[in-house]
Amino acid sequence: MKRLFLGALLLASLAAGAAHADKLPRYDVEGYCNQVAQVGGSFSNLTYNGCIQMEQSAYNNLKPVWTQLPASMRRGCHEIANVGTPGGSYSTLYGCVQMETNAANNRQSFNFE
Numbered sequence: 001m002k003r004l005f006l007g008a009l010l011l012a013s014l015a016a017g018a019a020h021a022d023k024l025p026r027y028d029v030e031g032y033c034n035q036v037a038q039v040g041g042s043f044s045n046l047t048y049n050g051c052i053q054m055e056q057s058a059y060n061n062l063k064p065v066w067t068q069l070p071a072s073m074r075r076g077c078h079e080i081a082n083v084g085t086p087g088g089s090y091s092t093l094y095g096c097v098q099m100e101t102n103a104a105n106n107r108q109s110f111n112f113e
Contacts, residue, residue: 024066025078028087029055035085058094073100 033051037044066074077096082088 022067022071022074024063025088027081027090029090031087032085032089055090058090062090062094062097069097073097
């Protein structure tokens with residue numbers, strides 16, 4: 001599954017043109033996860049640790065392919081990953097990249113019939 005996703009990312013980047021060699025953004029993961037762990041009024045270590053694990057997994061999946069993604073995708077998804085979060089979320093960034101890649105591979109067409 002991971003290889004299929006990475007292959008789709010590479011194909012999407014080739015189809016969209018050469019990507020710039022921007023580095024993967026550095027987000028304040030601990031700050032983000034602290035905020036998430038306090039939802040509901042009291043701090044939850046279980047939620048914090050789960051958040052850290054999700055963010056680490058997303059970062060690890062993005063790191064090897066980030067520079068191969070189209071610049072417009074990197075830029076747009078980076079903006080989305082920063083909406084409503086203190087310093088960004090890699091899991092949101094990764095989800096955005098996955099959805100953009102899937103959409104690029106399944107473009108819709110309009111039909112007048």
